Amino acid sequence: MNRRTTLLSLLASASVLIAPRAGRAAALPPVAVYRNPGCGCCEGWVKHMIAAGFTVTIEDDPNLNTRREGLKVPVELASCHIGLADGYAFEGHIPVSDVMKFLKERPAGAIALVVPGMPMESPGMETGGSGEAFDVLLISANAAPAVYASH
Numbered sequence: 001m002n003r004r005t006t007l008l009s010l011l012a013s014a015s016v017l018i019a020p021r022a023g024r025a026a027a028l029p030p031v032a033v034y035r036n037p038g039c040g041c042c043e044g045w046v047k048h049m050i051a052a053g054f055t056v057t058i059e060d061d062p063n064l065n066t067r068r069e070g071l072k073v074p075v076e077l078a079s080c081h082i083g084l085a086d087g088y089a090f091e092g093h094i095p096v097s098d099v100m101k102f103l104k105e106r107p108a109g110a111i112a113l114v115v116p117g118m119p120m121e122s123p124g125m126e127t128g129g130s131g132e133a134f135d136v137l138l139i140s141a142n143a144a145p146a147v148y149a150s151h
Contacts, residue, residue: 028054029103031090034061035081042081044124045093049083052096056083073139077116088112089139093122098136098149112139113148122151 031049035042037060046056058081061067065075067082071089079092090099092115102113114137115122121131131151138148 028052028100029086030055030057031083031085032056033058033081033083034064034067035059036064037062039080041093041118041124044126045081046124048096048123049099052100054085054096071112072141073112073114074145077114077137077139077145079115079118089114092116093118093124094136095123095149095151102138102148107138107140109140109142110138111141113137114139114145 031054033042033046033056035058042058046058049056064082065078068075068078068089068091071082071084073082073089073091077091081092083090085099086103088102088110089112091112094113094115098113102110115134116137117134118125119132119134120127120129122134134151135147136149136151137145139145
């Protein structure tokens with residue numbers, strides 16, 4: 001093999017390795033996160049989303065309940081932040097794997113995924129201690145909240 005053939009082979013191999021990553025990143029929608037002003041655990045959740053390949057913006061919103069009502073996310077299921085992506089709402093400390101599964105499946109009638117409150121050891125709430133069990137709830141336009149995933 002000469003240098004030119006070796007170089008072309010290396011470039012072809014590199015493009016095969018890089019292409020799937022670029023395609024994956026392009027497939028993930030941007031996420032706009034609105035949080036209670038100054039909330040640090042929201043930043044922890046955002047770091048999980050970014051690590052998974054999402055592009056995320058974060059903004060303080062002193063009127064989160066008004067935003068929730070407009071999105072038809074029940075205020076009684078609130079957490080400290082809400083993310084918006086591809087026309088869906090993601091309330092609270094939802095594991096990234098559930099967000100990605102939801103965006104792939106796009107359940108009929110679904111408008112949001114919600115983790116009420118701030119469960120210990122959920123994404124962004126890690127302390128290194130023992131975690132508490134929590135459910136991710138599916139919110140649909142015309143149905144009661146249903147368990148989407150349990151952790």
